[in-house]
Amino acid sequence: MKTFKVISLQVVDNDELHDFDIEDGLIINKEDGNSTWLVETYLSQKYIEFFQKVQQQKDDLEIQVVISHKANDPAAFLTSIRKIKKINDRMSILFEGKLKKQRNEYAELLLDDLVQKGYTGDELVKEFREKMVSKPRIAAASKPSV
Template structure:
């Protein structure tokens, strides 16, 4: 197994991304035959109602995560299960189990987004270079 620090967490919704403020988090690659990953996020209980509703309405949740260092490309975590454990009056643990799609798609998503904005040539290249460093939020296109 390999363990990584969770740096950033967003829930992918139909109309964009919901930013989840992390208190702490980690991601574990179980390195098993089914390529299962575990994600545990410590967050404020302010999110209790949001995640309880998410648990009720969906059997799969897609998360956009960044692990290890903020400058790393985002990856998408496809969760098949969610467990909520209230730790105190103001803190809770979220445990997700699922699979990770490599972050190699971020550059493609960014490029597609910039082209759709009408950028071409040198302006496209300049904007792409800047955005690859700043890593703005881009919602994946569902296929």
């Protein structure tokens, strides 16, 4: 097994991207032959109703996590919530799932997002370069099917 620190967590719910301020997190590649990953995040209980509602749903839950360094591209996973545990005024959420995509499509998602926002020409190139450095969060589901 390999473990890494989780820097940020986003949940894709009905094509909406929800950002969550996490206090700490850990992701584990189980290396079990099934490509299974475990993601545990530690955050405020103010989000408990959202996660309890999502846990009740039968569909897989898409999450995006930035691993190890803030500058890394987000990795998308299809998961289910295995456990929500209250710890004082915080909670731990354990997700289990698989990588959604094997190759990183961040640049393509960013470019598509900027074009949809109306950027063109030199302005598009400038914004793209800046955003590739700052790595703003972009929903993996935002890319239209081709």
